[in-house]
Amino acid sequence: MxxxxxxxxxxxxxxxxxxxxxxxxxxxxxxxxxxxxxxxxxxxxxxxxxxxxxxxxxxxxxxxxxxxxxxxxxxxxxxxxxxxxxxxxxxxxxxxxxxxxxxxxxxxxxxxxxxxxxxxxxxxxxxxxxxxxxxxxxxxxxxALLPIQGDSFELTETQREALVLAFERGYFDTPRESSLEEIAAELDITQQSLSSRLRRGHRRLISETLITP
Incomplete structure (x- = not known):
């Protein structure tokens, strides 16, 4: 695995x-x-x-x-x-x-x-x-990389946690309702680590859902 x-x-x-x-x-x-x-x-x-x-x-x-x-x-x-x-x-x-x-x-x-x-x-x-x-x-x-809710794509637990929390806090809204700094503080990690988790999580979701092999 x-x-x-x-x-x-x-x-x-x-x-x-x-x-x-x-x-x-x-x-x-x-x-x-x-x-x-x-x-x-x-x-x-x-x-x-x-x-x-x-x-x-x-x-x-x-x-x-x-x-x-x-x-x-x-x-x-x-x-x-x-x-x-x-x-x-x-x-x-x-x-x-x-x-x-x-x-x-x-x-x-x-x-x-x-x-x-x-x-x-x-x-x-x-x-x-x-x-x-x-x-x-x-x-x-x-x-370990684990399937989420039976789908074929995989995220780590930390990637899923970061993506879900960013969504719930309105980070992806326009205008944004929260910042990287605020979400990183809530997760008790650095902004750089949060940015990396969001970027890699997005890459995994896009590669598994929008890209045809």
């Missing part, structure tokens, strides 16, 4: 977090990971920067090389880097166990990841890998 896991790691545990040394106010969000021969190429957004010299803001790290600016929209910068697979860190653990990274958002306070494994065994293998390599991880939630 497909299983999703949410966890946090300290800012310095993930090599892209080296930017927080020079720009502590920015937010970094993974866009996608592309396997390429002996490397993995992460694309990611850096938001909240006030400098055009954003490439030089990253401190040298053994896990990443060749960080380049791809594009920018006002104070949002799309970057890419080369991830050295031999570096035995978090991304290596994710790649080795074939988990899909659904979201990864980092600030100076730490990183929050949401990943999915096709089976519970894949999640267990990932946990074994990071424990053996002394990677500091704090797991906040593990949940």
């Amino acid at each position: 497909a299983t999703e896991m949410e966890f946090t790691v300290p800012a310095e545990e993930f090599p892209l977090g080296s930017i927080f040394e020079n720009l502590p106010g920015v937010t970094v969000e993974l866009e996608r990971l592309i396997p390429h021969e002996t490397l993995t190429i992460p694309y990611f957004w850096v938001r909240g920067a006030e400098t055009g010299e954003i490439e030089s803001a990253f401190e040298p790290h053994a896990g990443v090389t060749d960080i380049q600016l791809v594009d920018n929209i006002e104070d949002e910068y799309l970057m890419r880097a080369k991830w050295v697979r031999e570096y035995d860190g978090l991304l290596t653990a994710l790649s080795a166990t074939n988990l899909t990274v659904l979201s990864g958002i980092g600030t100076v306070d730490g990183w929050r990841f949401e990943v999915r494994g096709d089976t519970q065994e894949a999640i267990a293998e990932f946990r074994t890998h990071y424990l053996e390599n002394n990677i500091s991880i704090d797991i906040s939630m593990v949940h």
